[in-house]
Amino acid sequence: MLQQTPVSRVTPVWHQWMERWPTPEALALAPKSEVIKAWGRLGYPRRALRLHETAKVISKVHGGVLPRTREELIALPGVGDYTAAAITAFAFGESALVLDINIRRFFSRYFDGEQFPSSSPSLIERKIRAELIPTKRGDVWAAATMEFGALICTSKNPKCDSCFLSNECAWRAAGYPEMEIKRQAKFEGSDRQCRGVVMKVLKERDKASLTLLSKEWPIQSQLEKALETLIADGLIETTGKSYKLAS
Numbered sequence: 001m002l003q004q005t006p007v008s009r010v011t012p013v014w015h016q017w018m019e020r021w022p023t024p025e026a027l028a029l030a031p032k033s034e035v036i037k038a039w040g041r042l043g044y045p046r047r048a049l050r051l052h053e054t055a056k057v058i059s060k061v062h063g064g065v066l067p068r069t070r071e072e073l074i075a076l077p078g079v080g081d082y083t084a085a086a087i088t089a090f091a092f093g094e095s096a097l098v099l100d101i102n103i104r105r106f107f108s109r110y111f112d113g114e115q116f117p118s119s120s121p122s123l124i125e126r127k128i129r130a131e132l133i134p135t136k137r138g139d140v141w142a143a144a145t146m147e148f149g150a151l152i153c154t155s156k157n158p159k160c161d162s163c164f165l166s167n168e169c170a171w172r173a174a175g176y177p178e179m180e181i182k183r184q185a186k187f188e189g190s191d192r193q194c195r196g197v198v199m200k201v202l203k204e205r206d207k208a209s210l211t212l213l214s215k216e217w218p219i220q221s222q223l224e225k226a227l228e229t230l231i232a233d234g235l236i237e238t239t240g241k242s243y244k245l246a247s
Contacts, residue, residue, distance in 0.1 A: 013042060025064050027055035033245035036235065037203050045199055046233050049246075050078025068092055086142070095138030097130045102149025103142075107132075109153060113170035115179045116155075194219070194226040198243075202236060207244040 017038060021027035027035070032052060039048035054076045058066060066087070067073055073084035081099075088096035099121050107129060108117040117125070134141050152159050160166050160176075171177070187193055197217050201208050210223075217223045227243060230236045237246050 013040065021055075023064060024055040024058040024066070027052060028059045031247055032234075033247050036199075036245050045235055047078060049234055053077035054079065066091065070096075089139045089142040093137070093139045095133045095135060096142070097126060097133060098142040098146070099126070099129060100146055100149075102147075102153075103145045104149075105155065106145060106149035106153040109158075109171035110165060110169050113174040113177070115171060115177065116181070191222060191226060191229075194222050195230060198223070198226050198230060199235065202243060202245050207239055207242040209242045213243070 020038065021030060030052070032049065035048050035052045036045055039045055042048075057076055058064060062072070067076075068088070070084050070088065073079050073087055074081070079087075081097075085096040085098045086100075088094050089098050101117075104117040104121065104125075108114045111128075121129075152163050160169075160172060163169070166172050194217050198213060201213060201216055210227075213223060213227075214220065217226075227236070231238070234246055236243050238244075
């Protein structure tokens with residue numbers, strides 16, 4: 001009889017974070033360098049610093065409890081309209097205007113007949129979309145519309161044939177007009193890649209000299225610019241003639 005090989009499961013990164021820092025107080029006391037390392041490849045490392053700063057504010061100002069009002073949430077470092085609305089909906093189960101890119105794309109096609117929404121929501125868009133939110137179970141509405149945009153009304157190759165809303169879709173009725181998409185600048189050889197290389201080196205060792213970093217990124221002017229901006233962002237700092245993650 002064939003034995004089934006066990007399937008290895010990777011623990012989600014946020015589980016690892018919660019095990020390591022289960023409360024805002026615990027995260028607030030962690031060294032910045034450890035928070036940056038734990039952030040890994042989750043996205044812009046500046047967000048790790050904002051999360052660390054937010055933990056400090058929640059600990060000192062709110063007694064270790066995440067605030068519930070929009071005004072208090074917006075006042076936290078790195079928290080904008082979208083994050084505040086997402087917390088309100090998913091953490092507290094209240095109705096809030098959650099407008100991630102998947103939701104905005106779905107609404108743009110279904111109601112406006114446009115393939116993609118604008119780069120950021122306008123005041124008019126917010127007002128119109130806010131009228132759609134149900135008074136109860138706003139968290140379910142937010143999750144459902146988000147998943148619909150992510151799985152059905154996708155950016156590329158949307159599943160219009162299996163969409164139960166296709167008969168009422170304004171974009172379909174208009175004949176699926178396409179929009180010109182602004183292409184993102186190439187990552188290869190960019191300043192963003194250079195910054196990422198520097199951060200990777202400093203996550204793997206306590207400190208690194210300019211000479212060592214130059215071996216990883218030989219374009220001196222670009223490397224120096226990356227070091228300057230990373231210091232300005234509070235992600236790294238100098239120690240003697242070397243660089244290290246912010247402590």
